[in-house]
Amino acid sequence: MKTLSAILTGASALAFATFALAQDDVPPLATLSPPPIPDDNRMTPEKIALGEQLFWDGRLSGNGSMPCSACHLPDAGWGTGSPISFGYPGTQHWRNSQTILNSAYYNKGFWEGSVTSLESQAKGAAGGAVAGNGDGSMMEMRLRFVPDYVRDFKKVFGTEWPQVAHAWDAIAAYERTIVTDASKVPFDRYLAGEESAMTESAVRGMEIFNGEAGCISCHNGALVSDQRFYNIGVPPAAEFSEDPLYQITLRWELYQKGVPEDVYRNGDNDLGLYHVTKQPKDKGKFRTPSLRELRWTEPYMHNGALSDLADVVAFYNGGGGEGQTAGLQPLGLNEAQQADLVAFLEALSMDEPLLLDEPELPETATWSEFQQ
Amino acid sequence: MKTLSAILTGASALAFATFALAQDDVPPLATLSPPPIPDDNRMTPEKIALGEQLFWDGRLSGNGSMPCSACHLPDAGWGTGSPISFGYPGTQHWRNSQTILNSAYYNKGFWEGSVTSLESQAKGAAGGAVAGNGDGSMMEMRLRFVPDYVRDFKKVFGTEWPQVAHAWDAIAAYERTIVTDASKVPFDRYLAGEESAMTESAVRGMEIFNGEAGCISCHNGALVSDQRFYNIGVPPAAEFSEDPLYQITLRWELYQKGVPEDVYRNGDNDLGLYHVTKQPKDKGKFRTPSLRELRWTEPYMHNGALSDLADVVAFYNGGGGEGQTAGLQPLGLNEAQQADLVAFLEALSMDEPLLLDEPELPETATWSEFQQ
Numbered sequence: 001m002k003t004l005s006a007i008l009t010g011a012s013a014l015a016f017a018t019f020a021l022a023q024d025d026v027p028p029l030a031t032l033s034p035p036p037i038p039d040d041n042r043m044t045p046e047k048i049a050l051g052e053q054l055f056w057d058g059r060l061s062g063n064g065s066m067p068c069s070a071c072h073l074p075d076a077g078w079g080t081g082s083p084i085s086f087g088y089p090g091t092q093h094w095r096n097s098q099t100i101l102n103s104a105y106y107n108k109g110f111w112e113g114s115v116t117s118l119e120s121q122a123k124g125a126a127g128g129a130v131a132g133n134g135d136g137s138m139m140e141m142r143l144r145f146v147p148d149y150v151r152d153f154k155k156v157f158g159t160e161w162p163q164v165a166h167a168w169d170a171i172a173a174y175e176r177t178i179v180t181d182a183s184k185v186p187f188d189r190y191l192a193g194e195e196s197a198m199t200e201s202a203v204r205g206m207e208i209f210n211g212e213a214g215c216i217s218c219h220n221g222a223l224v225s226d227q228r229f230y231n232i233g234v235p236p237a238a239e240f241s242e243d244p245l246y247q248i249t250l251r252w253e254l255y256q257k258g259v260p261e262d263v264y265r266n267g268d269n270d271l272g273l274y275h276v277t278k279q280p281k282d283k284g285k286f287r288t289p290s291l292r293e294l295r296w297t298e299p300y301m302h303n304g305a306l307s308d309l310a311d312v313v314a315f316y317n318g319g320g321g322e323g324q325t326a327g328l329q330p331l332g333l334n335e336a337q338q339a340d341l342v343a344f345l346e347a348l349s350m351d352e353p354l355l356l357d358e359p360e361l362p363e364t365a366t367w368s369e370f371q372q
Numbered sequence: 373m374k375t376l377s378a379i380l381t382g383a384s385a386l387a388f389a390t391f392a393l394a395q396d397d398v399p400p401l402a403t404l405s406p407p408p409i410p411d412d413n414r415m416t417p418e419k420i421a422l423g424e425q426l427f428w429d430g431r432l433s434g435n436g437s438m439p440c441s442a443c444h445l446p447d448a449g450w451g452t453g454s455p456i457s458f459g460y461p462g463t464q465h466w467r468n469s470q471t472i473l474n475s476a477y478y479n480k481g482f483w484e485g486s487v488t489s490l491e492s493q494a495k496g497a498a499g500g501a502v503a504g505n506g507d508g509s510m511m512e513m514r515l516r517f518v519p520d521y522v523r524d525f526k527k528v529f530g531t532e533w534p535q536v537a538h539a540w541d542a543i544a545a546y547e548r549t550i551v552t553d554a555s556k557v558p559f560d561r562y563l564a565g566e567e568s569a570m571t572e573s574a575v576r577g578m579e580i581f582n583g584e585a586g587c588i589s590c591h592n593g594a595l596v597s598d599q600r601f602y603n604i605g606v607p608p609a610a611e612f613s614e615d616p617l618y619q620i621t622l623r624w625e626l627y628q629k630g631v632p633e634d635v636y637r638n639g640d641n642d643l644g645l646y647h648v649t650k651q652p653k654d655k656g657k658f659r660t661p662s663l664r665e666l667r668w669t670e671p672y673m674h675n676g677a678l679s680d681l682a683d684v685v686a687f688y689n690g691g692g693g694e695g696q697t698a699g700l701q702p703l704g705l706n707e708a709q710q711a712d713l714v715a716f717l718e719a720l721s722m723d724e725p726l727l728l729d730e731p732e733l734p735e736t737a738t739w740s741e742f743q744q
Contacts, residue, residue, distance in 0.1 A: 059462075061462070062434050062460070062462060062505045063434070064462025065461070065462065089435040089436060090430070090431075090433070090435040091510065129434070129507035130510075133505065133507065135505065137628055138501040141621075141623060142462075142620055144623075145623075241739050244736045244737055244738065245736075247517065247739070247742050248513050248736070249513075251513055251517075252510050255509060256509055364616045364617075365616055367613050370640065
């Protein structure tokens, strides 16, 4: 992995030394290596191509019209684009659809880290009552009646018929291709020695990020995330109090997770990591998101409460939100410094969004094909 | 229970004696007693009223819009009215929605008898991927956010919050009120001694039913059903071969039931009781339906393949359909006799359909109510 220290000789040694000193207990920012690939789900072009189709295929949902792409659209930064995701008909989600850009690098999925692989994330989302609401065997049966899928699952997984568990494998393989291309990222080019790749403002912002503002404390390493959980006091989403279905869905989630009744009856805001641990100290904690590809993934925070990067920087500059337990302090950055920080955050994204077209989906067998 | 023998002295003794002699090994036709009520689900007006609302409430489904009444509409004879039910979005059902008229009297539910109570039928339909596709705890959470339901479930079941298992109890209680009123049925009035209640044609039809045609062999007792299973060779539904989703859904059902792969891969028609028993001899067998309220429950047969009573009588007159294993023989009835049989079948229904209005449904709590 190419790290900051590895390129010190080719860049501004003084600037790097300054923040390296200030935060030398955390991994420095770095260029992403290829994402880790699980031993039991190796990548092949055929598997990725199959996963691409399945990602867009509503057959993998209860009502046949809620594919993965319903909440993870390329032209919405691979999220929904709205502050809060819409949820399955009859429910209303209460969180922002997290982008799947670079999800390959996370060691756990969902904002509360409740799954530990992309494979289980796909299964959970397709089957969960708030998202896909699909019955596993019904989804599988729909796949088995698509001749192209029968052929492709056999080719990729060696089974006589498509198995829904393999669908999650294929989708996860596809998602592992939806990652940053370092050659298109100003920050990564700068790290590689191309000094003009970042603006002067962005370079100053990087110093603030690593030094005075201390962003690097949590947003570190190649992913620009420590993958830990913090409560930074994000305010409730404005739209949360508009439709009672939000509340129903949130409390259902808590109920599903097995929290005590007094908690889900009074849990009028998202309790985050607490859903998983049931430890009161974890209420309101969410996993540190990567800051890569931020330009394309607005709005921000687990509930989309902040609409642009200037708002995010201003939020931290004020010391976080009410009730935060992360130990944030007001940063005291002036407007120029905040603008520099925004410039650096923008430099962590590719110059163009990663847009992929919707693939053509295979047809269900015709009646006469059934009879063969 | 008032039976034919009990009223022999008050009616045409000769006519009754004739068919009683011919079929004295089966229970004679009779007037229905009040339906059996399970010890663990007693009837109260409050429970019935609650069940009435829940029967029409889409909250008890996956997408919030598939209540019991979606497939059991009063003005469609408490079925769907179409030959084949429509199924949950993304699926296509392969059977006629059986009427719930007098379902209180059956000792098992669904055409294949796969459940043994109305309570479990309601649960199975609301949760099944082909019908309601509801997640139990999500349905329950929706109920818990309806103040009127919280109040009413507490009143009826004594629980602090609505429990979805109690919803099935309430719906079953309501369904036990959707039964024949003997005072409105020509046949029952005739049995009670009102000789003019049935036309002469219907009286002749009754004799044919009990004698020459032998309908009474299977359609007997007060329910006019022996609740056993037969394969009478009903032809496939015409619309079955129009949409591949029918086939997907049928095979999913077989797959769910755990039949061997070669069976569900080649099961291009409804295998009925075989779904439950997996015994090859049971393929194509369906439970004898009641003939009560037949006037209001067209079309007929498990797949709605016969659209009127004349067709049904003609079907039996021809000795049933291809592949039948019920031992049916051609009846050799002439047209007048067939018309008499139809007249009698019509006399087994109330003079008017049992129409009940959709109740007003309670509202989900407002946002401010959540905060209290």
